[in-house]
Amino acid sequence: MPIINISDFILIILSLIFIYSLFSIFNKNKKINFIIMLLLLLSLILVSSYLFLLSTNILILNLFHIFRFSLFFISFFSFLFILILILSFEKETQYFYTLLSLVIIGVLLIPIANSLITIFLALELISISTSFLILSKNEYKLESAVKLFLLSAISISIFAFAIVLIFPYNAQLTLTNIINNNIISSNYFIELALILFIVALGFESALFPFNFWVPDVYQASESNITALISGINKSVAFVAIILVLFIVFISYKQLFSTILSVLAILTMFFGNLIALVQKNIKRLLAYSSISQAGYILIGIATLTQYGLQASIFQIFAHAFMIIGAFSIIFWLQKQHNLNTISDYKGLSSRNNFAAISLTILMLSMAGIPPLLGFYGKFLLFSSAINANMLLLALIGILNSFISIYYYGKVITAMYRKTRAKIISFDKQALIVASVCVFIIISLGIYPQPLIHITQIISSTIL
Amino acid sequence: MLILNQLISQFLSNILDICILIPAIAIIFIALLKEKHSRQISILSTGLVLAISLFLLIYFYKIGNVNITNSILFIKSLNINFNLGLNPISFVLFLMANIILFATALAGNVHRAEQKLSSFLIILFQISGIGLFLSLNLFIFFIFWDIGVISLFFMINILGSPNRRTASMKFLIYEIFASSLLLFGILIIYFYTPIHSFNIQKIITNSNLIPANIQLVIFVLLLIAFAINLPVFPFHSWLPDAHTEAPTQGSMLLSGILTKFGGFGIILLFEMLPIFKLYSNYIAIAAIVSIFYSVFVLMKQDDIKRVIAYSTITEMGIVLFGISELNNFGLFGSIYAMLSHGLIIALMFLIAGSIELIYGTRSIKVLKGIVKNARLSAYCFLIGTFAIVGMPLTTAFIADLLIFIGAIQSFGLYGIIPLFAILLLGAFMYFIINKSFLSTKKYSKNIDFIRIEQKFVYFILLFFIFLFGIFPFIILKLLNPI
Numbered sequence: 001m002p003i004i005n006i007s008d009f010i011l012i013i014l015s016l017i018f019i020y021s022l023f024s025i026f027n028k029n030k031k032i033n034f035i036i037m038l039l040l041l042l043s044l045i046l047v048s049s050y051l052f053l054l055s056t057n058i059l060i061l062n063l064f065h066i067f068r069f070s071l072f073f074i075s076f077f078s079f080l081f082i083l084i085l086i087l088s089f090e091k092e093t094q095y096f097y098t099l100l101s102l103v104i105i106g107v108l109l110i111p112i113a114n115s116l117i118t119i120f121l122a123l124e125l126i127s128i129s130t131s132f133l134i135l136s137k138n139e140y141k142l143e144s145a146v147k148l149f150l151l152s153a154i155s156i157s158i159f160a161f162a163i164v165l166i167f168p169y170n171a172q173l174t175l176t177n178i179i180n181n182n183i184i185s186s187n188y189f190i191e192l193a194l195i196l197f198i199v200a201l202g203f204e205s206a207l208f209p210f211n212f213w214v215p216d217v218y219q220a221s222e223s224n225i226t227a228l229i230s231g232i233n234k235s236v237a238f239v240a241i242i243l244v245l246f247i248v249f250i251s252y253k254q255l256f257s258t259i260l261s262v263l264a265i266l267t268m269f270f271g272n273l274i275a276l277v278q279k280n281i282k283r284l285l286a287y288s289s290i291s292q293a294g295y296i297l298i299g300i301a302t303l304t305q306y307g308l309q310a311s312i313f314q315i316f317a318h319a320f321m322i323i324g325a326f327s328i329i330f331w332l333q334k335q336h337n338l339n340t341i342s343d344y345k346g347l348s349s350r351n352n353f354a355a356i357s358l359t360i361l362m363l364s365m366a367g368i369p370p371l372l373g374f375y376g377k378f379l380l381f382s383s384a385i386n387a388n389m390l391l392l393a394l395i396g397i398l399n400s401f402i403s404i405y406y407y408g409k410v411i412t413a414m415y416r417k418t419r420a421k422i423i424s425f426d427k428q429a430l431i432v433a434s435v436c437v438f439i440i441i442s443l444g445i446y447p448q449p450l451i452h453i454t455q456i457i458s459s460t461i462l
Numbered sequence: 463m464l465i466l467n468q469l470i471s472q473f474l475s476n477i478l479d480i481c482i483l484i485p486a487i488a489i490i491f492i493a494l495l496k497e498k499h500s501r502q503i504s505i506l507s508t509g510l511v512l513a514i515s516l517f518l519l520i521y522f523y524k525i526g527n528v529n530i531t532n533s534i535l536f537i538k539s540l541n542i543n544f545n546l547g548l549n550p551i552s553f554v555l556f557l558m559a560n561i562i563l564f565a566t567a568l569a570g571n572v573h574r575a576e577q578k579l580s581s582f583l584i585i586l587f588q589i590s591g592i593g594l595f596l597s598l599n600l601f602i603f604f605i606f607w608d609i610g611v612i613s614l615f616f617m618i619n620i621l622g623s624p625n626r627r628t629a630s631m632k633f634l635i636y637e638i639f640a641s642s643l644l645l646f647g648i649l650i651i652y653f654y655t656p657i658h659s660f661n662i663q664k665i666i667t668n669s670n671l672i673p674a675n676i677q678l679v680i681f682v683l684l685l686i687a688f689a690i691n692l693p694v695f696p697f698h699s700w701l702p703d704a705h706t707e708a709p710t711q712g713s714m715l716l717s718g719i720l721t722k723f724g725g726f727g728i729i730l731l732f733e734m735l736p737i738f739k740l741y742s743n744y745i746a747i748a749a750i751v752s753i754f755y756s757v758f759v760l761m762k763q764d765d766i767k768r769v770i771a772y773s774t775i776t777e778m779g780i781v782l783f784g785i786s787e788l789n790n791f792g793l794f795g796s797i798y799a800m801l802s803h804g805l806i807i808a809l810m811f812l813i814a815g816s817i818e819l820i821y822g823t824r825s826i827k828v829l830k831g832i833v834k835n836a837r838l839s840a841y842c843f844l845i846g847t848f849a850i851v852g853m854p855l856t857t858a859f860i861a862d863l864l865i866f867i868g869a870i871q872s873f874g875l876y877g878i879i880p881l882f883a884i885l886l887l888g889a890f891m892y893f894i895i896n897k898s899f900l901s902t903k904k905y906s907k908n909i910d911f912i913r914i915e916q917k918f919v920y921f922i923l924l925f926f927i928f929l930f931g932i933f934p935f936i937i938l939k940l941l942n943p944i
Contacts, residue, residue, distance in 0.1 A: 348620075366638075368612055369605040381645070385653045394646060401642040408615075408634050412627050415620045451539045 007058045007066050009047045010074065010112065013040055014105055021101035033097040034089055037104075041078040041085070044108070048074040057460075062174050065114035069457045073111035073239055080232050080319055081107075087327050087432045088224040091334075095132075102129040103228070107236045110243070115173045116163050119240055123159060123204065126233060127152030133228070134221040144213075144220035151213050155203035162196035165189050166248075175247040194249050194256055198263075201244065204237035206290050207297065208266040218286035223330030226282065230289045231323040235315045238296055242308065245300070246461050253303050260301035261392055268294030268399040275406050279340050282333075284406060285325055288365060291399060292318045298380045298396055302387035309458035310379035313450065317364070317376040317440070324436025325361045328354050331429035341410055346418030354423065355414045357433045362407040364440050367400045371444040375451070477518070478532045478546040478596055481511050485588040492585060497578040501571075504581035508567040508588055512560040518548070519557060523936060527943045528553045531598060545598035545661055550941045554797050555726055556595040558804045561926055562718040563588050565808055569919035570711025572815045572912070576621060583621075584711060586613035591719045595726065600648045601660040607644065610720055611637040617712040618704055629700075629707035636700040640690040644727075647683035650676060651734075665734050674737075681738045684731050685745075691724030692778045695752035705771035710815030713767065717774045718808040722800050725781050729793070732785065739788050746786040746873065753779035753883045761890050766814045766824045769894065770807065773850055776887055777803040783880055784865040787872040794941045795864030801930065801937065802857030806849045809923040813843045816912045829898040836910040840899045842920045847895055849927055851888035856931040 004012075017040055024033055052071040059065050081104055088096060106125030113119045131149035134141045163173070166189070172178055179190060202210040218226045245256050271291025278284040296318065299311030332338040332354060338347075348355035364373035377400055384393035443450050488507035492500045522528045531547035548556065563584070571580045590610030597603040611634070619630035652658055654672045655665055672680070690697040701721075705713050732739060756775035763769045777799065784796030816839050817832060818824050833840040849856035852863075862884065869877025930937055 363612065369608045374605075374608075378645070378649075382649045382652065385649045390650075393649065397642045397646050401639055404634060404638045405631075408631055412619055412631060415616075416627075448537050448539065451537055455539050 005058070006047065006054075007051055007056055008060070010044065010051075010066060011060065011064065013044050013047065014108060016040060017101050017105055021098050021105075024097040024101060025095070027097075030090055030092075030097075034085060037085055037097060037101065038082060041082050041104070044078045045075045048072075048078070059114065063115050063118055064112045065175075066112055067460050069460045070111035072453065072457045073236075074108055076316065076319075077104075077107050077111075077232060077236065080235075080323060083323055083327075083432050083435065084224060084228050084232070087227065087323075087330060087428050089428055091224070091428075099129045099133045100228075103133070103232075107232055110236050110240050113243065114175055116175065116178065116244075116248075117173050119244070120156070120159055120163065123152075123200075123240070124156050126236065127156065127204070130225075130229060130233060133225050134217065141220050144217045147213050148217050151203060155200045155210075158196050159200035162193045162200060165193040165196070175243060178248050179251070190249075191252065191255060194245075194252055195259065197244050197249075198241075198256065198259060201237050201241045202263070205234050205241065206267075206293050207263050208270045208290075208294070211267070211270070211290050211293075214290055215283045215286045218289075219280060219282045223282070223326045223333055226286075227323045227326035227330070230286070230326065231319040234289070234293065235319050238293075238300075238311070238315050242300065242311070242461065246308070257301050257303050260297050261389065264294045264297035264301055264392065265395050266294075267291065267297065268396065270294075272399050272402045272406075276402070278406070279342070281329060281339065281341060281344060281410065282326075284341070284410070285322065285329070288403065288406070289318070289322055291403060292322075292365070294399070295377060295380050295396060298384050298392055301392065302383045302389060304383060304387050305458050305462045306386055307380075307383035308462055309451075309454045310376070310383045312454045312458055313379050314376035316450065316454070317372045320436045320439050321361050321365050321373060324433050324440070325358060325365075327429045327432040327436070328358050328361075331426040332423070335426060336423055341413050344410060344413050345416045346420055347414040347423075349417060350420055351423035351425070353425070353430070353433075357437045358414065359411050360437050360440060361433075362411060364444070366404045366407045369444070372440040372447070372450075374444065375447045379451075474521075474530050475532045477514060478530065478548070479534070481514055481592050481596065482546070482589060484510050485585045485592065489582065489585045489589070492578065492582050500578040500581040501567075504567040504584050505564075507585055508560070508564040511588070511592060512564040515557050515560040518553070519936070522553065522940055526939065528940050533598075536602070541658070542601050542660060543599060544602060546593075546596040547598040548596065550943075551729060551793075551797055552595045552726070553940060554801050554937055555722055556592065558722070558801045559591040559595055559719050561922070562714060562804055562808045563591060565812070565919045565923055566711045566714045566718075568922075569812060569913075569916040570709075570714055570815075572710045572812075572819050572916065580617075580621060580709070580711060583613045583617045584715070587617075587715050587719070591715075594723055598662050599660045600651065600662060600665070603662075604641065604645055604648055607723060608641050610723065611641060614704075614708075614712060614716055614720060617715070618708045621709040621712065622707040623709075626707040629703040633700045633704040636690055636697070640687040643683045643687040647680050647687065650680050650683070654680075662730065662734065669734050669736070677735055677737060681731070681735050684727065688724040688727040688731065689748075689782075691727070692721060692782060693724070693775060694748055694779065694782060695755050695775075698752070698756070698775050701775060702768050702771045705774075705811075706765060706767050710811060710818075713771075713811040713815070714808040717771070717811060718804040721774060721778055722804060725778065725785070725796065725800050728782065728785055729797075732788070742786040742788050743873075746783055749779045749783040749786060750880055752776075753783070753880050757883045757886045757890075760887065764825050764827060766817065766826060766829075766894070766898075767811070769826075769891075770810045770814060773887060773891075774803070774807055776883060777807070777850070780862070780865060780880060780884070784861075784868065787865070787868040787877075789868050789871055790942065791864050791868030791871060793868075794938065795861050795866075795868055797941065798857065798864060798930075798934070798937065799861035802849070802861045802927070805923055805927050805930075806846055806856075806858065809842065809920065809927070810846045810850070812916070812919060812923075813839050813846065816916060817843075819912065820910060826894055826898045831902045832899045834902055836912070838917055838920065839910070839912065842924065843899060844895055845924060845927075847888075847891040849931075850891065851884060854931075855928060857927050857934075859931060860934040 048071040057067045102125050106122040109122035131145045135145040206214045268291050271287045275284050275287035296311050296314045299307040364371035367374045367377040381393045381396050485507050488503050491503050528550045534544040536542050536544040567584050590606045593606035615634045618626055654676045655668045656671050693701050753776050756772045760772035781796045781799045784792045849858050852858040
């Protein structure tokens, strides 16, 4: 009998989630569904953080590479999924759990992927199940679900095409071997493939020219699904970008650095400038989340370990900020039908907790110290200056300044004095929002642990 | 004896941490406890730190110099330390900040409205103000700067008067623009000094190794950031609006402490990049323009708070003028001017707040015969006016004396030009006093109901104004130890 390694447990738990997704279709008891998912995710967190401490570095079947980078992201994403689960507890149909478990598998496969096929499959799993998740509640979401479905189908085919373009050179799909770095110095097809990869993943992570689906989808879907899309799907797309670019295309780094810095500048300006005129709070956050993607790109574009560290830090910060914000919006929209900024007038006198947490989350997004978002931006801009990209840093800082206007607008609206009826608490949103706010404040006051961890994991990539 | 000295030095090295820890603990208590306790906690917190700073004043006066530093490792991975320290310059501002913070906590909230929020924001600003003047590290300097801006933004935005929204947004946009420039400048300094460090002392010793064009970039970025905060003429327009709409405690902190961040920053900037002392003439010209502009605009104002707000721009212009003289007289004079201006302006805004409370208006045309109803406030305002203009026995006199001696040393007789602006300021302030405070022709019969602790705060502020005015050597001995 072969000995089971601890690192195999990650794959075993993933398969368990797969098997569970079959049963969850027939299981109508939401509590049992919730508890099973929670236990599986918690065990994943435990196993991966244990392996992280052991600094594991194992290849499984050449398809999966389990190392500190992937272990960090597995526990991080599992934690985010627990937040999403809590948020949607008893508010969704049973199919929610089936679809969500498929998304979980897709998301968790990407950090451990060592092959382009794995990434391809995972992306497909994520995007198809996400489109159905948008649809699952009622028919009004049809348009945005179809939009997302079509666009992700196209982006995945682009991804497949890109794989086709580079496959013939070595006839291998393992990330490290797909391009033989010695032979090819500048090859037209490989450069084309690189651009196609960026396009395909740019759809998922909502970079500038490929992000027109974002506001519609964010606005149309329920806010817990929006939190999933903006918090997790976007972060995992960035993980895929990091893996593909830094492992496969490392010999083309000058080219992708140029492309990514241009995309970063366009994405930041696009997100921030359009967010200035938004009236709907979900659209505003959608555009702000687009601009956050631009900031994250800055770090990747610098090509340094410090920049990568900054990007990972910002991915972490952004996920908690956006999930916290959408959890509050979910509560306010679903139960009290607050949609636009003018609906948010006087929120502080109606429910102080909601106003204070939204304020803290938005200040963190705007990069005000001592909150987590500030350190993300600080690391990103300093990495750009460190790599002698002064212009990129300047534009980033300028954008960060622009963003204060629309966050300030929402905050100002929330603290107007009005007489309206008090908003009752919602337990799930309360838990999720307080977890996010707690993380943002505590890691904001003492960021050393997170900076240390991101430093370690960025050194495993570069 | 040696052991005793060691104990004292041990205590002194931790005292700076304690100064930041006290408000940090207080803010948690305010957030957790009920509203009725929050005012006491804020008074306790500011009072304790004031007591510590007065103790330090006596201690430093005895030993004759100011020099304590303390450093804790903050972010190990990036090699950022939590450097705190006091030198003569920062100690004077630290002392001033503590006096004003105590005064604000005790009397600032004249309406006694939203005690919990108000106390919370005062203590948040206390962390910022104390931390900023104590910081020896540009990174934590920036963090404390932004905390101060945000706490005052909320103070205007939530507690201010009806038109507060646009004013607070304007304040936020100006100040965040300044802090963005500041952040950019700090990052450039960090990466272009050969030893990558945020420590101000290390930057000062290594700044000549930064390439010249980069030095120019840094200088321009930081100068604009500090000029917005100070404020100097083209960047000043946030200040009058913010002051008019801010609650009394907000105005006191805003004018008393926040504007000093910029002054302190410019002094640091000249220490860090001494090359740019060549261009100090241009800064002096900008300061003179700002002084005259604000005085002329001030004459058209009808709102007492707006008048005081514009006088802030005048005074801060004089501070900038003093710094640009680049001699000891100018430097000490401008630090003294910041001390004096902080104390006086806090007093003036507190009085303006109480007059608004009593009469329900701040318009100079409407207010008549304050001296009949609110005698104490009227006389304190009178003394404050004299103090702004620089009457002997008050701190402003010492400040102006030092600054203009320095000006004549540096610029010759041209240095006297800003003095005319002060004369104009004095003339107009006297006009206001005559028209609304002292005139007894037609006066309304409002009753003076300001609280006893508010009167006590008048006394505290006046006490320090006269203490440092009559015995300037207390401060000057620290600034210039012989």
